[in-house]
Amino acid sequence: xxxxxxxxxxxxxxxxxxxxxxxxxxxxxxxxxxxxxxxxxxxxxxxxxxxxxxxxxxxxxxxxxxxxxxxxxxxxxxxxxxxxxxxxxxxxxxxxxxxxxxxxxxxxxxxx
Amino acid sequence: xxxxxxxxxxxxxxxxxxxxxxxxxxxxxxxxxxxxxxxxxxxxxxxxxxxxxxxxxxxxxxxxxxxxxxxxxxxxxxxxxxxxxxxxxxxxxxxxxxxxxxxxxxxxxxxx
Numbered sequence: 001x002x003x004x005x006x007x008x009x010x011x012x013x014x015x016x017x018x019x020x021x022x023x024x025x026x027x028x029x030x031x032x033x034x035x036x037x038x039x040x041x042x043x044x045x046x047x048x049x050x051x052x053x054x055x056x057x058x059x060x061x062x063x064x065x066x067x068x069x070x071x072x073x074x075x076x077x078x079x080x081x082x083x084x085x086x087x088x089x090x091x092x093x094x095x096x097x098x099x100x101x102x103x104x105x106x107x108x109x110x111x112x
Numbered sequence: 113x114x115x116x117x118x119x120x121x122x123x124x125x126x127x128x129x130x131x132x133x134x135x136x137x138x139x140x141x142x143x144x145x146x147x148x149x150x151x152x153x154x155x156x157x158x159x160x161x162x163x164x165x166x167x168x169x170x171x172x173x174x175x176x177x178x179x180x181x182x183x184x185x186x187x188x189x190x191x192x193x194x195x196x197x198x199x200x201x202x203x204x205x206x207x208x209x210x211x212x213x214x215x216x217x218x219x220x221x222x223x224x
Contacts, residue, residue, distance in 0.1 A: 006154075044155075045215075049211065049212055
């Protein structure tokens with residue numbers, strides 16, 4: 001079983017704060033790392049897919065980095081807004097596997 | 113617009129009943145997945161399928177079976193529902209390889 005761990009489990013920030021979360025994963029046979037955003041009463045939606053060591057992806061105020069050698073990824077949110085409130089999931093795929101293993105998620109609450 | 117649909121949003125069943133959860137995708141994806149989501153545990157993989165009639169066990173297959181007779185449809189079967197199978201069930205699909213998964217809206221199953 002692939003152990004994907006995320007921290008912190010939950011986070012409360014004020015509107016305008018910048019924040020970041022961590023995802024750690026086994027680095028052996030690594031293939032891809034995914035970040036998803038899951039808003040309450042909706043389905044998880046993909047934010048990023050990263051495959052190469054040193055990859056950085058950005059979408060608006062959200063960005064992510066990947067270190068495959070040490071097995072971690074960071075997700076950053078700049079200037080958090082209340083609409084960023086959601087659970088952020090990371091998931092890892094191993095080489096020659098079709099399945100994906102998810103972490104337990106970081107639940108972000110942004111207070112106005 | 114890509115779409116994954118699930119047969120029910122809410123379902124209440126009695127202990128011992130046979131339960132069918134249906135998932136349909138319209139994206140011609142090879143891979144399909146069934147997860148359950150419980151508080152504090154994130155998404156846990158029950159079964160996945162990478163082709164018609166093919167299936168692989170995930171992390172928690174006990175008490176479940178699956179069927180994939182057509183590429184677009186993946187069914188999760190609870191042979192004899194038990195109260196510990198009360199959960200949110202999510203279906204997802206993806207292309208073969210390290211690609212993002214597209215999720216359905218989920219089925220909240222309560223077994224009494």
